[in-house]
Ligand SMILES: O=c1ccn([C@@H]2O[C@H](COP(=O)(O)OP(=O)(O)O[C@H]3O[C@H](CO)[C@@H](O)[C@H](O)[C@H]3O)[C@@H](O)[C@H]2O)c(=O)[nH]1
């Protein structure tokens with residue numbers, strides 16, 4: 001036990017502790033009362049169905065179905081709220097106990113397109129990880145470039161030169177964060193003259209490097225004098241395109257080399273560029289394919305027992321995070337069963353009231369921690385530290401692991417050329433033919449959310465996973481800044497997740513007996529995003545239309561049945577507000593979140609559903625729409641002012657406009673019926689529908705502004721307005737049955 005222990009602790013103190021969140025008992029009681037309310041709503045619907053021939057009978061039955069779905073879905077969302085846990089590592093204990101026996105760590109960064117993911121951003125991520133407070137000879141950073149671009153390769157060479165200055169600077173002054181871009185954009189109060197001098201000097205170096213890279217990117221090619229300096233560029237001949245090129249593996253810094261040092265003579269981490277082979281006739285399996293190639297190539301070069309996996313926009317924001325995370329793996333008692341530790345996805349460009357609800361604070365602080373409470377934290381694709389063996393496909397066994405394979409340097413006497421040579425063959429398309437890669441080994445293929453399904457498969461092989469949400473954010477990425485990008489990303493996720501539900505990996509069957517029921521439910525809460533769009537669409541269309549026609553679908557205020565509806569509505573929203581506020585959201589952010597929640601459910605999830613079904617029928621193939629990380633200044637300005645960017649006439653925007661107009665039409669129509677017809681009894685019968693429509697109208701205010709008032713580039717085009725008015729008028733003519 002505790003190989004590096006040295007026997008100094010007679011009683012080994014644990015390297016981490018797990019604490020349960022507060023107020024869980026009270027929450028369970030509240031959840032129970034809501035559950036009773038939901039059952040009463042179901043009972044009311046079943047006992048009050050309008051008789052055959054009566055108006056609104058089918059609308060009523062539809063309401064019952066929708067409420068049944070919502071209720072069942074709500075039950076799914078409870079499991080992850082019952083067992084919320086938080087993990088706390090003790091990094092000092094780790095450092096004391098393991099001293100120089102800490103394991104090596106490989107870091108994978110994935111990029112796919114130099115236009116959508118600018119090389120300067122990518123190298124900032126790379127540099128932030130190269131300068132971790134961790135022995136450099138134990139770190140290897142791999143960049144996978146699915147764009148196969150010499151621009152990215154060039155940027156990485158620049159980064160390797162700059163790192164010789166940057167890493168010692170970071171360590172000397174213990175700066176945070178260690179992404180130079182993020183660091184230099186902070187306001188810094190410089191007192192120390194020595195620090196100030198170095199700060200200016202290094203900032204100048206950084207800015208010069210940045211402008212060299214940016215101008216190369218702008219020109220779209222590398223200046224000849226630079227091309228001639230590095231022989232690596234010869235790989236890019238005129239035939240190389242993004243979709244069609246040979247494997248390229250370049251070890252830019254060889255960390256084994258004791259002469260590969262920074263300006264003060266400190267050792268450097270290994271740095272490797274990899275662009276796996278791409279051929280039009282071979283499916284490349286998107287990010288999953290890149291990850292698997294990285295696993296193989298790194299096993300040849302450094303073969304560290306742990307792998308940190310990052311998207312190219314997620315820079316490391318805490319220089320000590322590797323040590324902290326290793327506490328979980330190295331804990332003598334529980335560490336050996338842990339396969340991966342997942343961090344939340346945080347972003348550094350979220351505005352105060354988070355108009356697109358990208359910060360997902362509640363998911364990060366409650367839901368994901370709750371699923372982690374069942375030992376089955378989800379793998380979210382980035383910000384995750386894996387145990388190499390479990391990612392590789394190994395099945396957990398009790399006898400495993402106390403003997404951690406800390407160092408597996410089989411390559412000590414191979415030259416850089418030899419390593420590159422072998423690595424190239426490992427990154428070839430044909431390498432995976434007739435193997436288990438993408439099935440039982442590595443990241444699983446065939447799904448746009450490769451991460452979720454891979455995490456599930458690892459857990460079903462017996463491993464546990466942990467969720468860790470430290471106070472200082474470990475990684476910060478770039479959140480989408482336009483509605484369009486948000487909706488496309490959400491569509492990819494909802495589609496990919498629903499596909500898992502349909503596949504052999506459905507957590508209820510595949511995970512049965514392997515992961516806890518609570519974890520299965522937690523998974524399905526996400527996997528069922530796509531189908532929940534139907535009851536939602538029904539609920540925001542039918543009651544308003546019925547209101548328009550004066551048909552009542554809810555109990556009257558005097559009726560005793562009014563109370564379950566009111567209670568469930570108030571309790572759920574109050575709970576959701578308290579949760580959001582306690583996770584650090586503003587009230588307005590919560591309100592904005594409700595809007596995006598509605599928009600996502602009625603557009604992205606709906607199309608996610610349709611596309612999943614069409615793929616099941618073999619009508620379409622898996623794709624991966626990369627999220628762009630660049631926008632024009634104009635768009636950025638509106639984002640910072642928290643004005644929603646609609647800006648195009650996509651079908652999703654049309655749906656948003658149609659629904660918003662429908663709500664205002666029906667509200668006006670309904671109120672008209674109530675007052676002008678002098679049928680005041682109607683008010684009593686329709687009050688809940690009026691409230692529902694009123695809330696929907698309020699939440700849609702930014703949509704009306706974009707339709708009627710705004711005239712900036714981000715408004716909704718008038719063609720969409722025209723189409724929507726026609727559609728809503730037609731909808732209002734449909735007789736309600
Ligand atoms: O063919 C591809 C496509 C994408 N990527 C990389 O994958 C990452 C994620 O792509 P992005 O467009 O940023 O998608 P997001 O929606 O932001 O990604 C989230 O969702 C994905 C699954 O849908 C996960 O893989 C990601 O880790 C997770 O951050 C980026 O680094 C890309 O460079 C590749 O390497 N190859």
Ligand SMILES: [Mn+2]
Pocket residue numbers: 311313477627
């Ligand atoms: Mn991303």
